[in-house]
Amino acid sequence: MLHSPGHILSILQQVPDPEIPVISIVELGVIRDIQVNGSAVEVKITPTYSGCPAMKQIEDDVRAILKKEGFEEVIVKTVFDPPWTTDWIPEEAKEKLRRYGIAPPEHTTQDKSWLTGKQKTVLCPRCRSANTQLISQFGSTACKALYQCKDCLEPFDYFKCI
Numbered sequence: 445m446l447h448s449p450g451h452i453l454s455i456l457q458q459v460p461d462p463e464i465p466v467i468s469i470v471e472l473g474v475i476r477d478i479q480v481n482g483s484a485v486e487v488k489i490t491p492t493y494s495g496c497p498a499m500k501q502i503e504d505d506v507r508a509i510l511k512k513e514g515f516e517e518v519i520v521k522t523v524f525d526p527p528w529t530t531d532w533i534p535e536e537a538k539e540k541l542r543r544y545g546i547a548p549p550e551h552t553t554q555d556k557s558w559l560t561g562k563q564k565t566v567l568c569p570r571c572r573s574a575n576t577q578l579i580s581q582f583g584s585t586a587c588k589a590l591y592q593c594k595d596c597l598e599p600f601d602y603f604k605c606i
């Protein structure tokens with residue numbers, strides 16, 4: 445059985461993000477490197493958010509699907525350098541997030557303004573209004589903040605990513 449990293453990537457494309465089922469973990473941009481050696485495979489992943497509980501789930505899912513595909517040894521390594529950036533989410537995946545009602549990250553990981561409580565522009569995923577306000581630092585999960593649109597009044601999650 446011959447497996448290329450590209451083939452493994454296509455397998456991993458079937459694994460949904462545990463928190464946002466409309467995008468795959470590949471679209472989330474967390475897969476950094478894939479090494480294949482016979483029936484052993486090593487996958488490097490970078491967390492979107494340190495301490496994000498979804499990362500453990502992603503690790504387990506990666507291991508489970510590759511074992512199911514016949515790999516005897518599956519190693520999942522977490523790498524923190526270089527840090528994950530929202531630039532690794534392709535534009536199509538950001539569009540999927542918007543349709544799902546989540547404002548995708550518009551800023552890079554260097555932007556920590558949400559930590560200091562300073563307002564920044566987050567576009568409403570529904571009407572694209574910039575007239576939004578932060579309701580809570582924590583939305584449906586620790587990785588998201590809760591915002592509300594002042595135009596269409598829709599509350600929505602913002603993928604804050606750090």
Ligand SMILES: [Zn+2]
Nearest residue numbers: 568571593596
């Ligand atoms: Zn709106």
